[in-house]
Amino acid sequence: MSATSVLSESVLRPVRGHHAFEGCVEQLATAIRLGVYPYGSTLPPERDLAELLGVSRATLREAIAALRAAGLVTTTRGRGGGTVVRHRPKKPSSRGARALVPRSEHLRDTLVFRRVVEPGACHIAASRELTTEQRALLQTAHDEVAAATDPGQHRQADSRFHLAIASVTQSPLTMRAVASVQADLHDMLVAIPVLDVNIAHSNAQHHAIVEAILAGDAGRARRVMESHCDDTAALLRGLLA
CATH class of the missing domain: 1.20.120.530 (GntR ligand-binding domain-like)
Structure with a gap:
């Protein structure tokens, strides 16, 4: 298992309650900010993320769309595509x-x-x-x-x-x-x-x-x-x- 996969399991957990969408956005954004998924890296496949977060793939796609709107990721469809992190680590000040x-x-x-x-x-x-x-x-x-x-x-x-x-x-x-x-x-x-x-x-x-x-x-x-x-x-x- 890769280091990213191990750390993913440390940060991402099944979303509970009726706020699955919000929970997904919060956890994925936190993982990106902490560098579990650093700038330029590709997020795990939707199936794997949905399983870690305990949500449907439809809910996960909505959460990823919110991350795109916030400028944290970009998504390319088709063979060789995926969701790539575009959040650059913030310089402390x-x-x-x-x-x-x-x-x-x-x-x-x-x-x-x-x-x-x-x-x-x-x-x-x-x-x-x-x-x-x-x-x-x-x-x-x-x-x-x-x-x-x-x-x-x-x-x-x-x-x-x-x-x-x-x-x-x-x-x-x-x-x-x-x-x-x-x-x-x-x-x-x-x-x-x-x-x-x-x-x-x-x-x-x-x-x-x-x-x-x-x-x-x-x-x-x-x-x-x-x-x-x-x-x-x-x-x-x-x-x-």
Whole structure:
């Protein structure tokens, strides 16, 4: 299974209730913004997406039409066609901070919730007997975020790194919780300026996290992720205040 397929299962889940169309649009747009489907990539076949989201193909097509209208994707019909992502990762800046004010209470709570969920995910991941494919997924996700030089691409690679950790827990509830946290975190992090010193520090923590998980050191994996969450929360509380 490809890395994109694994991460798709971390972010996309069956839509419940009577708002299937809205749920599809929200989940697919979130997956695109977080870089699960990066710029220039092709979305999975309609049949596969409809199955992941638990909706009819007709409902899925309506959702994709909404994504097209929003400029997130384009679709080509016929042999060799498909739906291609046209959303370019947004470069972080302070200009979007004001738009977060109505959500400030929820976003502050997200930082608390993240402090519980993501260290726990790291502990679980390090406690498991990982397959060769899972180990490769984690290493690749780490390498991509470490190598990213464009701020927008780095932001998406960062999200994929955290989603990759959640995916190897093989806990659907944990994966959904981390995906929800990362969606809110993404909105906050693109609303503050990029600081090279913070990226370097974050990348060093990412390295320590992967090292601990691959070594099966659950306690250290949890502790490093706790520090990572605390540092990011302090940065966001300071710059978004």
